[in-house]
Amino acid sequence: MKKSETHSAQKECRELLIFLLVTYGIPYLMIIPMAILTDMGKKVDFFVSAQMFCPAAGLLVAKLLCDKDKRCMPKNFFIGYLVLTGITLLWCFTTFFLPFQQVSTGGMVLSIITALVFISVYLSESNDARSAYGLKSKNWKLSVCLLILFVVLHCVSLLLVILLTATGNVMDALRTCFSQLFQPAILFLFLYNFHYHFGEEYGWRSYFQPLLQKKFGIVKGVLLFGVLWELWHLPMVIFFFAPWVSMTSPIELVQVILGRLISTTTLGIFIAYAYMRTNNVWLPVIIHFLHNTIVMLSLMNFASMEAPNGGVEYWHIIFVYVLILMVFFTPLLFSKVFRSKM
Numbered sequence: 001m002k003k004s005e006t007h008s009a010q011k012e013c014r015e016l017l018i019f020l021l022v023t024y025g026i027p028y029l030m031i032i033p034m035a036i037l038t039d040m041g042k043k044v045d046f047f048v049s050a051q052m053f054c055p056a057a058g059l060l061v062a063k064l065l066c067d068k069d070k071r072c073m074p075k076n077f078f079i080g081y082l083v084l085t086g087i088t089l090l091w092c093f094t095t096f097f098l099p100f101q102q103v104s105t106g107g108m109v110l111s112i113i114t115a116l117v118f119i120s121v122y123l124s125e126s127n128d129a130r131s132a133y134g135l136k137s138k139n140w141k142l143s144v145c146l147l148i149l150f151v152v153l154h155c156v157s158l159l160l161v162i163l164l165t166a167t168g169n170v171m172d173a174l175r176t177c178f179s180q181l182f183q184p185a186i187l188f189l190f191l192y193n194f195h196y197h198f199g200e201e202y203g204w205r206s207y208f209q210p211l212l213q214k215k216f217g218i219v220k221g222v223l224l225f226g227v228l229w230e231l232w233h234l235p236m237v238i239f240f241f242a243p244w245v246s247m248t249s250p251i252e253l254v255q256v257i258l259g260r261l262i263s264t265t266t267l268g269i270f271i272a273y274a275y276m277r278t279n280n281v282w283l284p285v286i287i288h289f290l291h292n293t294i295v296m297l298s299l300m301n302f303a304s305m306e307a308p309n310g311g312v313e314y315w316h317i318i319f320v321y322v323l324i325l326m327v328f329f330t331p332l333l334f335s336k337v338f339r340s341k342m
Helices: 003-029 031-039 045-052 054-066 075-096 100-123 127-132 140-165 170-179 185-191 194-216 218-241 243-248 250-278 282-306 311-334
Strands: none
Touching (some): 003 054, 003 194, 031 075, 031 218, 045 054, 054 194, 075 100, 140 170, 140 282, 170 282, 194 218, 250 282, 282 311
16 A cells, blocks of 8 residues: 555544544543433433534544645634634533523523524635535535425425324314425525535535445445434433433333434435535525424424324324334435445
8 A cells, every 4th residue: 555545544433433433432422411400301402413513523633634735725614613613512511400481592692602603604715615524505506496395395294194194174173284384484494504515514414425335335335324423413312302201211212213223324325416416505494494494384383283291193103104104204215326436
């Protein structure tokens, strides 16, 4: 092996190690304060938002420490983003001594401020710097088509779930669920939330997923990434998505994790497909936001109406939804983009 190849391999290993330490290390360390807060009967909602910053933060730290030639690096954006990450992480700990309402309101204000700062430092960088590090938006005609396809498939999935599982008035359920998806407030929700989703997708899609695909193949890399992506979510699952499960039924917690594993891997297939088609990191950011919005505003609302006490009935509805998404998204693995070589 040539000296330059050895140096490149060593640099790649250092970058990966730093990325993993930040991306997975911080969320798993946050298990400690989240466990203490849960035991105190307090909510840990803002820890979830803070965790979303970590994948991009891990990549930026790795690039700042490992890239010797920083002439084309968008350093202002990188440093600014890391500062925002630190401030957001610190805000989490106000949960220990402030009422939840104050933490939530302050967190919303903080989200708006950090979104504005994010936009400012992003726009301060040159097009060349943004392009060099995969930050520039591109291929929007195709991106919009894929966004429409994603929304249509999600809406059809939601429709099928309601038709298959509703025990009450189907039309009322449809009206309640779909009316929440077409509100102007969703645009505002995106404007002060997009940088959280960027935090995940920039680290995952522009770095970790391609790295796994390079090592294990395009299809295997995406499937492996889906598993690792859900393992990253584990602190959220235990203390936020299903806290009542984690405290009362370990067996049911395993069922929830397995269901989420299938869901995350399936969603990862579509996002990987969209990113490989467009090479536009902002497309996964929007898709991820839309997925979370549809699931939170419609699917979980419907599941809560059908099973207000949670339990098996609640997760049965979620599982049906996951299976339908599998039917729609898994065939993409046989598309041309997954048969090409990295």
